[in-house]
Amino acid sequence: MVGVTEMTNWAVDLIDVRKTYGRSVHALRGVNIQVGAGEIFGLLGPNGAGKTTLVKIMMTVVRPTRAHGTILGRPIGHRGKLAVTGYLPESHRFPGYLSGGQLLEYYASLAKVPRELRRKRAPQLLDRVGLSRWSNTRIDKYSKGMLQRLGIAQALMNDPELVVLDEPTDGLDPVGRRDVRELLLELRSQGKTIFLNSHLLSELEMVCDRVTILVDGLVARQGTLRELTDHTVEYKIVFNGEVASVREKLVAMGIKLEPGVATITGHNLAQVNEAIDLLRGNGIVIESVSPHRFSLEDILVEAMGVDAKAGGDHSAMIQPASP
Amino acid sequence: MQFWALVRDSFRESLDRKIFWVMLFVSLVVAGAMFCISFEPHEISVLFGTWVIKTDVLTVGDRLRKDFIALIVVDGIMDTMLGWVGVILSLIATAGFFPSLMRRGTVDVMLSKPIARWQLFLGKYFGSMAFVAVHATIFVVLTFLVCGIRWGVWLPGYLLSIPLIVILFSYLYCISVLVAIPTRSSVAAVLVTLGAWVCFAGIQVTDDQFASSPSWQQYRSAYAVSRVARWIVPKTSDITLKAKQWARAASSSDLIVQQDFDSDGSVDRAMKIERRRMAIPAVYTIGSSLVFETVVVLIAIRLFSRRDY
Numbered sequence: 001m002v003g004v005t006e007m008t009n010w011a012v013d014l015i016d017v018r019k020t021y022g023r024s025v026h027a028l029r030g031v032n033i034q035v036g037a038g039e040i041f042g043l044l045g046p047n048g049a050g051k052t053t054l055v056k057i058m059m060t061v062v063r064p065t066r067a068h069g070t071i072l073g074r075p076i077g078h079r080g081k082l083a084v085t086g087y088l089p090e091s092h093r094f095p096g097y098l099s100g101g102q103l104l105e106y107y108a109s110l111a112k113v114p115r116e117l118r119r120k121r122a123p124q125l126l127d128r129v130g131l132s133r134w135s136n137t138r139i140d141k142y143s144k145g146m147l148q149r150l151g152i153a154q155a156l157m158n159d160p161e162l163v164v165l166d167e168p169t170d171g172l173d174p175v176g177r178r179d180v181r182e183l184l185l186e187l188r189s190q191g192k193t194i195f196l197n198s199h200l201l202s203e204l205e206m207v208c209d210r211v212t213i214l215v216d217g218l219v220a221r222q223g224t225l226r227e228l229t230d231h232t233v234e235y236k237i238v239f240n241g242e243v244a245s246v247r248e249k250l251v252a253m254g255i256k257l258e259p260g261v262a263t264i265t266g267h268n269l270a271q272v273n274e275a276i277d278l279l280r281g282n283g284i285v286i287e288s289v290s291p292h293r294f295s296l297e298d299i300l301v302e303a304m305g306v307d308a309k310a311g312g313d314h315s316a317m318i319q320p321a322s323p
Numbered sequence: 324m325q326f327w328a329l330v331r332d333s334f335r336e337s338l339d340r341k342i343f344w345v346m347l348f349v350s351l352v353v354a355g356a357m358f359c360i361s362f363e364p365h366e367i368s369v370l371f372g373t374w375v376i377k378t379d380v381l382t383v384g385d386r387l388r389k390d391f392i393a394l395i396v397v398d399g400i401m402d403t404m405l406g407w408v409g410v411i412l413s414l415i416a417t418a419g420f421f422p423s424l425m426r427r428g429t430v431d432v433m434l435s436k437p438i439a440r441w442q443l444f445l446g447k448y449f450g451s452m453a454f455v456a457v458h459a460t461i462f463v464v465l466t467f468l469v470c471g472i473r474w475g476v477w478l479p480g481y482l483l484s485i486p487l488i489v490i491l492f493s494y495l496y497c498i499s500v501l502v503a504i505p506t507r508s509s510v511a512a513v514l515v516t517l518g519a520w521v522c523f524a525g526i527q528v529t530d531d532q533f534a535s536s537p538s539w540q541q542y543r544s545a546y547a548v549s550r551v552a553r554w555i556v557p558k559t560s561d562i563t564l565k566a567k568q569w570a571r572a573a574s575s576s577d578l579i580v581q582q583d584f585d586s587d588g589s590v591d592r593a594m595k596i597e598r599r600r601m602a603i604p605a606v607y608t609i610g611s612s613l614v615f616e617t618v619v620v621l622i623a624i625r626l627f628s629r630r631d632y
Binding site: 080083087 | 429
């Protein structure tokens, strides 16, 4: 059942979103997500976490078992707001008998874009995604990467306020992925809200303002990348020299010692400087001092690990970070 | 805007399917074959004189000649080619429209647009009708022109078969769509629809037999059931009969129907059945069948709208 909440400043405000298939498959078990207007938001999680189901509920492709909240200020499922929402699903299939230009024209018609605007925007968007030379070519002749670019173009034909992209860089080469990242940043600079669902964690790290990690139908972590990784900060001091004379003191400070590396966990600069002073005072040469944070992949694995301890079963593979 | 975009897309989809061109080819072949035949005084010429069939039955200007030609067009070409072959090919051609719409990756994008699911359904549904209407128009107009120009017999009532064939198709297509939505199978849709068509014809035949039987009162209960069943199901045979009746209206070929070539009871009974069916008002035939179609379409819309994709 969809309920109406108070109007908020969130572009997407999902409250207690649930979806049960049949009687026993609980795809979403009470998800709460807030996406600020004009930000790039990332949704990640292992396979089967419910990410695609959540995205489909937002786009009215799937009906929720229960959901409260708003999207662009209107209740979830409000069809009118779809006119200002762009969507690219995962594993999209476009009619092969259409050309690229015809496809943009067709979907824009369904999105109620006036004819003059359709004719103006289609060539602009095809050019933006690098497909202007193939606008009159049948889609069944397109490569996977070209189809992905076309899909992004069709999601933007109605100049949406909210753009929902499910695996937007799927099938793209590194140059293509870079182009998409630049496009997303450009859209954000125009004030659009971007909702990304992706397995490519390195891509999300590069563009997202905030992320949510979904595990087994529930939100495991949510916040900015800094907020999620603050507790994981550590400083590594690489040194050259014998530490036998100061080993006891360093260990007593809680510093982890390995050959040539001292690791200080936590954002404690005073302790870092004290360790440096101690090492230098004993003639040890400091080669480098560098902060480290968990990557998004590390956070995801940590979230899954914590959930596994709580009783979840996560044997799914996680997409490794791309080189 | 959205509705016409869907209809236009359905038509583009049909153009991409080979069966569209097969049907167009069949229309051209039939019209071409008709063009190769001519009815001359005392003979029928095939392939511009390659074969000649001598006969004194047909004489230029004779009303019997025109009625004979009308019989060929109405019973042979319209009934067989349009009413049977054309409808079956159309069902095959359109059976895949809804399964392809509902494919994962396609339906997601469609449903994310600001269009209600019932509007999406009707856009695709009437898009299929447009496909059949185009083919029916091409076939009927071509054969009508050949009949008039080449054979000298103009049957303006024959043109009314275009909307009637589209209506006939729609009575069957609604079943195809109703099956296609839960199964997502065009094969299942075609097979069940053809089976249903046979059932509808069987119900009408059964009802006619009861009605024309002198001893129908012995089967009062069964007759009552057949009457109710006949009211409920679409009257596919009656629609075809109406099309033939209207096509013949410009000719006097009714004479052929009324002539008793022998006094065998079976011929009397057959003509009694046909007269009874021809006397049924078109409004009843079409209207009651549209009620069936409306109910089926509403069920199909509900199934389409309520499911998750």
